Amino acid sequence: MSVRVNLKSKLFISGTLIMACVGLNAFKEFSVSDQEIARRKEIITKAYNFGFPLVLMEYSKKAMLTKTETKTNQFDHLSTFPDWKFRDVVRPNLDTFYSHAWLDLSNGPVVVTVPSTKRYYLIPALDAYTNVFSSVGTRTTGTKAQKFVYTGPNWSGKLPKGVKEIKCPTNMVWLLGRIEVQNQEDGETIVADIQDEIYIKPLKCNRKITYRSNSFSSEKYTAKEPPIDYVKQLSIEEFFTKMSYLMKLYPPAAADSVLIEELKEIDFEIGDGFSLGMFSDEEKEIYSNIPEEVQAQWDENLYGEQTKPWNLYIKDIGNYGINYEHRAYISAIGLGANLPEDAVYxxxxxxxxxxxxxxxxxxxxxxxxxxxxxxxxxxxxxxxxxxxxxxxxxxxxxxxxxxxxxxxxxxxxxxxxxxxxxxxxxxxxxxxxxxxxxxxxxxxxxxxxxxxxxxxxxxxxxxxxxxxxxxxxx
CATH class of the missing domain: 2.60.120.600 (Domain of unknown function DUF1214, C-terminal domain)
Known part of the structure; x- marks a missing residue:
């Protein structure tokens, strides 16, 4: 038989033992060593980097769906270029028209249909943690008309003939399609027609579901600030609470098991929220500053001293493994980055x-x-x-x-x-x-x-x- 003793229990037991020692004239003020504080700070910092893309994806999804009045499992075909008022994501591109959709696979697979076209296009699929796990398009699947079935991590079943299955690591998926556009007129007369032939439907449904957005206009965006700014402003408690619930909805990969075990050292449990209440005032101050410190490091990486004329991001982009720090940084400076084989920046x-x-x-x-x-x-x-x-x-x-x-x-x-x-x-x-x-x-x-x-x-x-x-x- 084994008994799990969490951080709260350890603090209670330690305090009880200390009080018992008073009668033996051996009382010493209970304190956490600098080494323990450093260890917890290391874990919280690592976890903040791990969870930042996950929380940012959630708020980006909410902002985009609210702004366009689009639903999940429904394409939003953007048929114009962004301008200087656009604030949904940082560093938007002006090379392509976007056709993006937020998939919810919890109720079953969906079918994505793409038409035959000679125009260069790609539809990368990002999981809830911003990893690109699939990239449909000219480079990978060619330019013929095709159907792709996106299935959730726990789904199993028989698929109809003539479709290609794409197994998804999480039930939330962001399809961030891009189609080459020569200019605005080209986009309106040719590319928009191509977009109309890209659509989603449930696996066992013949009903076509599409949606077209006419503008990137920021006037439709109801939030007070862009998603990136909102997430950056979350306190460590707010952030980890949101992160814990999202991790329950979208379980981490097996490769993340080491971090999951480390999170137990700070009494973080998936789906249970998070509080700094069990820590001393000194620790609370230290841990509360972690978001600001991590973001400052991102700014240093981006805006700090550059030692060469160009930074070529051609490695570890799009799929990051357990390099949480790099994944968080890329999501902060350019959410939705492609695989290097599709694009370099x-x-x-x-x-x-x-x-x-x-x-x-x-x-x-x-x-x-x-x-x-x-x-x-x-x-x-x-x-x-x-x-x-x-x-x-x-x-x-x-x-x-x-x-x-x-x-x-x-x-x-x-x-x-x-x-x-x-x-x-x-x-x-x-x-x-x-x-x-x-x-x-x-x-x-x-x-x-x-x-x-x-x-x-x-x-x-x-x-x-x-x-x-x-x-x-x-």
């Missing part, structure tokens, strides 16, 4: 001299003919302000890439100009507006990158500061 906040990019200056990126982004799909360069959202500008131009009518140099090279004010002459064709008098970041999206992008010696041209005559400043 080189990012920079500095120029050639590793100085912060700032709208007080003008810049250029010079791609030699051999440095044009190497992709099977397409590429784009997007500017974000210091809050990771799009930059308001007179042209409503937020990204630039190979689907724009760029002007190449005679030798096949390409110059992209980055400045707050419109350049003179033809250079405005290759102009990407940046914020004035403020820092900013750049993301180069490369869809279906070629194998050379994954080589250890792959490099991108630096962002270089230029003067009013467009001459590079050394």
């Amino acid at each position: 080189p990012m920079t906040t500095v120029d050639k001299n590793l100085e912060d990019l700032n709208g007080e200056n003008n810049y250029v990126i010079h791609f030699s003919k051999n440095e044009i982004p190497s992709v099977n799909g397409f590429w784009s360069l997007t500017c974000y302000n210091n809050n990771d959202f799009l930059v308001h500008n007179e042209l409503d131009r937020y990204a630039i890439g190979d689907r724009c009518h760029l002007k190449f140099n005679k030798d096949g090279s390409l110059d992209i100009y980055l400045q707050a004010n419109k350049p003179s002459n033809y250079k405005s064709i290759n102009w990407l507006p940046i914020p004035s008098d403020a820092t900013f970041s750049l993301v180069l999206r490369m869809y279906w990158p070629k194998k050379e992008v994954f080589a250890t010696d792959y490099k991108l041209p630096c962002v270089k500061k230029i003067n009013s005559s467009n001459k590079v400043i050394i």
Whole structure:
């Protein structure tokens, strides 16, 4: 026979023994050692990183469904590009139209139908913890018309012929489909028709369920702040309580068993909520600061000193295993990231001299003919302000890439100009507006990158500061 003694019981027993020692003149003030505090802080920090994507996914789902009045197991086809008012997720892309759906597989499988199309597309599936476990699309499943059945982790049964089963780790799944768009007109006349042929229905139902959203307009969003900000503001008790209930709905993977055992050391039980009540005031203060400390580390990773011209995120993206810290960081800076095979996201906040990019200056990126982004799909360069959202500008131009009518140099090279004010002459064709008098970041999206992008010696041209005559400043 064995008896489980939890943290509360240990504290009670320890206190009882100490009080008993008073009669023996051996009383010593009960205290937790620095080593024990450090151990608990380590566990809570690890757990916060583990749970952040899970809680963020839940609030993102609620925000998106509320905003669009869409239901689960129903596609929301977004038929326009986001603009500077868009606040649902940080660092949105302007290369594709989204067709996304939040699946609830607790009542059984659903069938997703995709049409035949020559247009590049992908529909990655993220579990409740933001791991991409499947990616339907041009690269993986081809461009023929197909049907895919998404089944929950505990479902078993017989499937009809002609469908492909995709087994899901959790009953909550986010399908974040993207279809290549040349421009807004192309999207409205061609891509929207493709979207209409992408739909969901329950496995044993012939009724087609679709929904189209006409705008990214933030006016329909009823929450007071974006989901990312809301989750960041949760106290450690609020956060862990929400996390505990979500872990019951969406059980962790077997690989997470070590963390689950460690959580017992802080008296965290799945589905039971969480309280700091059993800890001393000193410990409460220490543990309450953990969210702020973790988020500060994310900011340091993103906005801290950059030691090279570009950060190439080509490893451990999309599926993270037990690298909870990295998974949390990626969800915080770009929820819904693809697998590297589908897209890579080189990012920079500095120029050639590793100085912060700032709208007080003008810049250029010079791609030699051999440095044009190497992709099977397409590429784009997007500017974000210091809050990771799009930059308001007179042209409503937020990204630039190979689907724009760029002007190449005679030798096949390409110059992209980055400045707050419109350049003179033809250079405005290759102009990407940046914020004035403020820092900013750049993301180069490369869809279906070629194998050379994954080589250890792959490099991108630096962002270089230029003067009013467009001459590079050394």
